[in-house]
Amino acid sequence: MALPTQADDFPAWYQEVVRGADLAENSLARGTMVIKPYGYAIWEAIRDALDKRFKETDPPHENLYFPMFIPQRLLEREKEHVEGFAPEVAVVSPAGGEELAEPLIVRPTSETIIWDAYSRWIQSYRDLPLLYNQWANVVRWELRPRLLLRTTEFLWQEGHTAHETKDEAWAEALQMLEVYRQVAEDVMAMPVHLGRKTASERFPGAEETFPIEALMRDGKALQAGTSHYLGQNFARAYDVQFLGRDGEQHLAYATSWGVSTRLVGGLIMAHGDDKGLRLPPAVAPHQVVIVPIYRSDDEQDRTVSAAKAMAAEWGAAGIRVRVDERDERPGFKFADHELRGVPIRIEVGPRDLEASQVTVVRRDSGEKTPVAMDAIAGRLPGLLDEIQRSLFDDAVAFRAANTHEASSYDELRSLIADQGGFVSGAWCGDAACEAQVKADTKATIRFLPLEPEDPGAPCVVCGRPGIDTATWAIAY
Amino acid sequence: MALPTQADDFPAWYQEVVRGADLAENSLARGTMVIKPYGYAIWEAIRDALDKRFKETDPPHENLYFPMFIPQRLLEREKEHVEGFAPEVAVVSPAGGEELAEPLIVRPTSETIIWDAYSRWIQSYRDLPLLYNQWANVVRWELRPRLLLRTTEFLWQEGHTAHETKDEAWAEALQMLEVYRQVAEDVMAMPVHLGRKTASERFPGAEETFPIEALMRDGKALQAGTSHYLGQNFARAYDVQFLGRDGEQHLAYATSWGVSTRLVGGLIMAHGDDKGLRLPPAVAPHQVVIVPIYRSDDEQDRTVSAAKAMAAEWGAAGIRVRVDERDERPGFKFADHELRGVPIRIEVGPRDLEASQVTVVRRDSGEKTPVAMDAIAGRLPGLLDEIQRSLFDDAVAFRAANTHEASSYDELRSLIADQGGFVSGAWCGDAACEAQVKADTKATIRFLPLEPEDPGAPCVVCGRPGIDTATWAIAY
Numbered sequence: 001m002a003l004p005t006q007a008d009d010f011p012a013w014y015q016e017v018v019r020g021a022d023l024a025e026n027s028l029a030r031g032t033m034v035i036k037p038y039g040y041a042i043w044e045a046i047r048d049a050l051d052k053r054f055k056e057t058d059p060p061h062e063n064l065y066f067p068m069f070i071p072q073r074l075l076e077r078e079k080e081h082v083e084g085f086a087p088e089v090a091v092v093s094p095a096g097g098e099e100l101a102e103p104l105i106v107r108p109t110s111e112t113i114i115w116d117a118y119s120r121w122i123q124s125y126r127d128l129p130l131l132y133n134q135w136a137n138v139v140r141w142e143l144r145p146r147l148l149l150r151t152t153e154f155l156w157q158e159g160h161t162a163h164e165t166k167d168e169a170w171a172e173a174l175q176m177l178e179v180y181r182q183v184a185e186d187v188m189a190m191p192v193h194l195g196r197k198t199a200s201e202r203f204p205g206a207e208e209t210f211p212i213e214a215l216m217r218d219g220k221a222l223q224a225g226t227s228h229y230l231g232q233n234f235a236r237a238y239d240v241q242f243l244g245r246d247g248e249q250h251l252a253y254a255t256s257w258g259v260s261t262r263l264v265g266g267l268i269m270a271h272g273d274d275k276g277l278r279l280p281p282a283v284a285p286h287q288v289v290i291v292p293i294y295r296s297d298d299e300q301d302r303t304v305s306a307a308k309a310m311a312a313e314w315g316a317a318g319i320r321v322r323v324d325e326r327d328e329r330p331g332f333k334f335a336d337h338e339l340r341g342v343p344i345r346i347e348v349g350p351r352d353l354e355a356s357q358v359t360v361v362r363r364d365s366g367e368k369t370p371v372a373m374d375a376i377a378g379r380l381p382g383l384l385d386e387i388q389r390s391l392f393d394d395a396v397a398f399r400a401a402n403t404h405e406a407s408s409y410d411e412l413r414s415l416i417a418d419q420g421g422f423v424s425g426a427w428c429g430d431a432a433c434e435a436q437v438k439a440d441t442k443a444t445i446r447f448l449p450l451e452p453e454d455p456g457a458p459c460v461v462c463g464r465p466g467i468d469t470a471t472w473a474i475a476y
Numbered sequence: 477m478a479l480p481t482q483a484d485d486f487p488a489w490y491q492e493v494v495r496g497a498d499l500a501e502n503s504l505a506r507g508t509m510v511i512k513p514y515g516y517a518i519w520e521a522i523r524d525a526l527d528k529r530f531k532e533t534d535p536p537h538e539n540l541y542f543p544m545f546i547p548q549r550l551l552e553r554e555k556e557h558v559e560g561f562a563p564e565v566a567v568v569s570p571a572g573g574e575e576l577a578e579p580l581i582v583r584p585t586s587e588t589i590i591w592d593a594y595s596r597w598i599q600s601y602r603d604l605p606l607l608y609n610q611w612a613n614v615v616r617w618e619l620r621p622r623l624l625l626r627t628t629e630f631l632w633q634e635g636h637t638a639h640e641t642k643d644e645a646w647a648e649a650l651q652m653l654e655v656y657r658q659v660a661e662d663v664m665a666m667p668v669h670l671g672r673k674t675a676s677e678r679f680p681g682a683e684e685t686f687p688i689e690a691l692m693r694d695g696k697a698l699q700a701g702t703s704h705y706l707g708q709n710f711a712r713a714y715d716v717q718f719l720g721r722d723g724e725q726h727l728a729y730a731t732s733w734g735v736s737t738r739l740v741g742g743l744i745m746a747h748g749d750d751k752g753l754r755l756p757p758a759v760a761p762h763q764v765v766i767v768p769i770y771r772s773d774d775e776q777d778r779t780v781s782a783a784k785a786m787a788a789e790w791g792a793a794g795i796r797v798r799v800d801e802r803d804e805r806p807g808f809k810f811a812d813h814e815l816r817g818v819p820i821r822i823e824v825g826p827r828d829l830e831a832s833q834v835t836v837v838r839r840d841s842g843e844k845t846p847v848a849m850d851a852i853a854g855r856l857p858g859l860l861d862e863i864q865r866s867l868f869d870d871a872v873a874f875r876a877a878n879t880h881e882a883s884s885y886d887e888l889r890s891l892i893a894d895q896g897g898f899v900s901g902a903w904c905g906d907a908a909c910e911a912q913v914k915a916d917t918k919a920t921i922r923f924l925p926l927e928p929e930d931p932g933a934p935c936v937v938c939g940r941p942g943i944d945t946a947t948w949a950i951a952y
Contacts, residue, residue, distance in 0.1 A: 027542065027543045028589065029543060029545040029546070029580050032543035033543065034540065035540055036540055036606065037539065039540075063516050064511055064512055064513045064516045065510070065511040065631065066507065067505060067510065068629060074695065089570075091569055092563075093566065094566050104505050106568065113503070116504070132513065136613075137612075141570040150545075434690075
């Protein structure tokens, strides 16, 4: 299997890893994908980590499910929202004859149908807050689809909360941003910046969009998740009023927040190397693979049975372990497990058995160490933790090496063109300067810091006094 | 709240329980529903019980995800399948101008798109078996929708497996039927009959459909899940050939199997009584609710803090417990938790505190018992088990009391009309006799036994020699 190197052709490398590691493939309808079992198992691990944290907040979030068909008129109520999404929605009609009295769209996101329901569910401040989330598929017609990163249909979660006050909604949006940070960094080992989006990059209908932004190994940025403070826009559009503690009617405050199967694409590009995927143990479908090595039937019997005994023991201790008994040469298996990013490979040959040891190979570093058989079980949990941490540290170091500061427009342009990565500099807040950078370099402002930084410094584009420090990158 | 009695108006009772217990509600597009948090939590418990068992089979099943958009031409390849589903499919087209080169349908089930992919995934017997499942939403345009039982969009799992031999596929279909039985009986406490469907009731494209059939408390039957042996029909339609051990090309054998959110509707109707839901502890979102009872602020402080201490202790022991601190009268809370089917209610008042006891009320039997406070934690797990078993035993007894045998056509008709429930009798195997019973009584053959029973006995309809014992019922 000929994996292109990342340096030679990163897009081809990505495509080949997705294919070769059996993560996903294109399906028949343009822009749709099949998420294959290995890719889906990674998504399940990310999903479970998120779901657990949603349910553990205080007060907890609960899951529910809204239909995917939304009457078109609902979409039209919030002006910015419809302008943002109308061009990419799919329209549905039943076959078998009957025409629909009103067109239905397939949800591109569910604020509209959910806030229409909230107008019936919310009467009094006693009904607040509503802290709901759903796991669902959504559809956005994509012109330039890309497996896992941008597909016509994708899987995601979307949280939709309603609150009595602005402060509470604002705190909720930031709380969920922190949950996303935890899952990105602590589970996926993918460092992210938390920030605010500029007006031009906000979710349609949001007053503030807080992203988590990650850096991929080709120096491009990936918006990996967003949490939105929606103010009273949706309450106004869907007439969600409640009787307040003061006896008056008020409009509810809203947030929404979502991450999707795009995270799996981010995981590949945040950690992968020229041999393929490198999976953090917390999301790896198989954390350990044991490869028995033999030349004769007798050796096969002995190494396979030793491998199975170890796998049974470690499996009972909660480690996800697989014995690779396929009828293939060891070299083929090694390359396959490297491509699939299995964190630890254990080789057991007849000589290992004689020496009562195994050979442990780390996927992250390639390091190969003999370990005594009676010590290995005790060593695995610590080794998995170490690999998890080392992948995170690697990614942090990569990001640091690919983050630069620009103090002039020439410098900004050359850093973006020559170095890639994140480039920060002062910004005056004018959308015209933002647009000029995009036109000249293709880079966009990925985020502003959560609190404005270094106001007054001269804007790197126009030289007028800046209001904040912006971070640019070319993004997926 | 005026819950109609089951005897007076079962459909109104059902509707009011679904509404009052906050399980689901109608959404805007005809036939679609919102699954509310309490209903969704029940579905999550059922889903997790199934998912765990799918993954624990040997060899295990794996989850994956196929797109919901299927090119219409794919549906047309398997003749019976398209005839079965074409009338109820929804067709989609992108908005924003562009017309599609070929129409896409929203999946009513995914055999077509999955077997099209299997034609690329399966080359050799070494690629078999494929044991895959997906959790997904599907759409079937319904003319007579009913919350949770029959909705235009519903959530389900669909397993799709491919095998080398007929025997293996047949065994797989039965293995998954047994998984469905375990979840229905051991988790949902809902006894089910396993059997075979007659040709007229089979899944379109199946050679054999194995249902689990349950009895609801109005005497109607519910098809709660189905496992299909599909023979080589889909392999033929989608050209899924593999190189066999004999060096020849062969068509693969298929199964598919599914259960849906309809199970939640079945749960309601299998256990509910005139006070509302009765939930088996294994699927109850709250297994125990503690209601503090007080008249003064001081009493409130003491009973609420005692309730919270107990809840913290039991929660840590893995019991799903909730303290009802709402500002409502105890009588309101009791009725609410009865409506929602919470298995155990604990009342704690000031006199209970003085006597170091609590009052335990079982939802299944209504039985009220004082229990010493230092004994209650130890008693709860056993009590929950007892309630789980007792709901199952109740349902088994109800089914036994509502199962009859008919030895003549007059008897069959009067049993169906007067008694309801399951009515069994000999059947000659002729579809004409089956159709006549349906025309005369609205009852259909719900199942034949897994192995033919009592062949030779005279058909209850026509008197000719029977080939099997059929079981009729009026069904949802």
